[in-house]
Amino acid sequence: MIVDYEKNPKNSLIYTSAIVLSFLKESNGKVDFEELYKYCKSQKIEYSIFILTIDWMFLVGLIKEINDRNEVVLCN
Incomplete structure (x- = not known):
């Protein structure tokens, strides 16, 4: 899933x-x-891949948060 070249x-x-x-x-x-x-x-x-991507980016530290205004915030 992380790398699916085939x-x-x-x-x-x-x-x-x-x-x-x-x-x-x-x-x-x-x-x-x-x-x-x-x-x-x-x-x-696809939606499921999108959600998985957002979760993965949060776990590796690329996304800081989804704030109270429903904005995805990138880490500095």
């Missing part, structure tokens, strides 16, 4: 994390959760 590399956490990270950086480190999901959906990322 079946579908676009479902790997590394690939989807790169998409989320680039969108967060373009948005100055904060983006509404629903807006981020809509962007990922337009990139053909």
